[in-house]
Amino acid sequence: MTEVSSNKMFGGWQKVFSHQSKELKCTMKFGIYLPPSANGGKVPVLYYLSGLTCTEQNFVTKAGAQKYASEHGIILVAPDTSPRGVNIEGEDDSYDFGSGAGFYVNATQDKWKNHYRMYSYITEELPALINEKFPTISDRQSITGHSMGGHGALICTLKNPGKYRSVSAFSPICNPMNCPWGEKAFTGYLGSDKTAWKEYDACELSKTYSGPQLNILIDQGKADNFLTQNQLLPESLVQVCSDKAIPISLRMQEDYDHSYFFIATFIEDHIKHHAKYLKA
Numbered sequence: 001m002t003e004v005s006s007n008k009m010f011g012g013w014q015k016v017f018s019h020q021s022k023e024l025k026c027t028m029k030f031g032i033y034l035p036p037s038a039n040g041g042k043v044p045v046l047y048y049l050s051g052l053t054c055t056e057q058n059f060v061t062k063a064g065a066q067k068y069a070s071e072h073g074i075i076l077v078a079p080d081t082s083p084r085g086v087n088i089e090g091e092d093d094s095y096d097f098g099s100g101a102g103f104y105v106n107a108t109q110d111k112w113k114n115h116y117r118m119y120s121y122i123t124e125e126l127p128a129l130i131n132e133k134f135p136t137i138s139d140r141q142s143i144t145g146h147s148m149g150g151h152g153a154l155i156c157t158l159k160n161p162g163k164y165r166s167v168s169a170f171s172p173i174c175n176p177m178n179c180p181w182g183e184k185a186f187t188g189y190l191g192s193d194k195t196a197w198k199e200y201d202a203c204e205l206s207k208t209y210s211g212p213q214l215n216i217l218i219d220q221g222k223a224d225n226f227l228t229q230n231q232l233l234p235e236s237l238v239q240v241c242s243d244k245a246i247p248i249s250l251r252m253q254e255d256y257d258h259s260y261f262f263i264a265t266f267i268e269d270h271i272k273h274h275a276k277y278l279k280a
């Protein structure tokens with residue numbers, strides 16, 4: 001693991017590291033914010049998964065989360081969104097597939113399956129590295145994310161009951177099987193058999209979830225162009241959660257769009273939400 005940058009912020013340190021990933025077979029970067037309390041002992045961790053086109057930098061530089069992580073004594077980890085520089089033909093052709101668009105799945109299709117294993121990277125390899133190298137309380141981790149990363153946060157939680165103490169999301173892709181972004185990504189990474197898609201769809205996973213009680217927090221801007229293009233479908237997840245008695249709070253925010261201005265506005269609420277469970 002190599003330190004790429006280090007900046008003091010709100011009494012703690014915002015750092016970026018690179019490391020060699022076994023799952024993705026390439027060099028990956030992640031951002032990590034270490035609050036002042038991490039100097040004197042072990043603290044909980046909140047993972048943040050970014051959306052399409054992002055690297056670890058978007059959250060680090062635009063969300064304004066560090067102030068609240070400093071106050072609540074939580075480590076923030078922001079990974080990249082796909083393998084990088086793996087030289088697969090076509091990987092840089094579009095913004096919503098390939099580089100910057102790993103969709104947090106383990107690909108099964110020949111062209112992609114050797115490198116595109118973001119699900120295992122996020123749920124296994126990266127937490128193992130973070131817990132080995134930083135002062136974490138390893139059984140106190142939570143997860144959040146935005147858009148494609150909101151989908152990632154939801155599926156990582158629903159597929160691993162008890163692994164994350166809490167989950168939240170900003171404008172998540174809630175039902176990727178039934179939206180254009182998800183259909184394109186799942187066809188490319190998982191093939192055309194839709195049975196395999198269900199393993200990575202938050203609505204489908206909620207139908208069979210039987211782990212510890214979740215209290216899902218979602219913020220969604222009403223002026224989000226991707227909401228009106230039916231890419232996000234939060235109402236489908238609310239319907240399933242209501243059928244299955246899974247507590248979910250979908251807060252529809254007047255005039256807010258899909259941007260990091262929206263995320264920066266509500267990140268304090270999300271960190272407070274996670275702090276409640278991480279510190280219980």
Ligand SMILES: N[C@@H](CCC(=O)N[C@@H](CSC=O)C(=O)NCC(=O)O)C(=O)O
Nearest residue numbers: 051052053054058095147148149259260
């Ligand atoms: N380039 C695309 C849209 C790209 C975009 O809006 N990406 C979002 C996430 S969308 C879902 O995963 C994002 O977070 N962008 C980075 C940022 O800093 O805003 C287009 O033009 O339509």
